Amino acid sequence: DAGVIQSPRHEVTEMGQEVTLRCKPISGHDYLFWYRQTMMRGLELLIYFNNNVPIDDSGMPEDRFSAKMPNASFSTLKIQPSEPRDSAVYFCASSKLGNQPQHFGDGTRLSIL
């Protein structure tokens, strides 16, 4: 079975540029999560969706971050404009039900210069 698929795997861009991260959840999973991981702060939940509807975006750091899920098989996380402090690994995860295990994609390593 295909797991959670994220793209790109690595992204290096300059400060001020728009960054778009993409995620395809596991088929049949109703929940999709976006996380950010840094050494200092660990794994932080940014936003999650249930049946394509955003449920909790309280972890989104500021208005520069936005996320969408136009259909059950695709989600994007956008940063505009990007800043060096946004450099981190961004993970997408999905689960079938809310209280069941989440399965993670390979992540996107983002570097903002």
Next chain:
Amino acid sequence: QKEVEQNSGPLSVPEGAIASLNCTYSDRGSQSFFWYRQYSGKSPELIMSIYSNGDKEDGRFTAQLNKASQYVSLLIRDSQPSDSATYLCAVNPGYGGSQGNLIFGKGTKLSVKP
């Protein structure tokens, strides 16, 4: 503020020993508990889930849950160098089972010495 606390380590054990990883959580209503393993540069990988008090065994891994003490642990028997990784404890706050977010601890780094 719901929290999940883990000792950051590093925890160093000799090959063949039992590694014991611990986690406490603040939300008494939490219902679902998970252990993830994360190798350096890789994504978290689920290794155990536990939902009720007591022990749950899967191969060399045993998860233990004590809801009264708000404590969950992971034991790794016959530790191998390939077990060297960071272990993340994750807790679902569990209001009604329909809420999906997990709260992660910062992880314990385990090193198994040959």
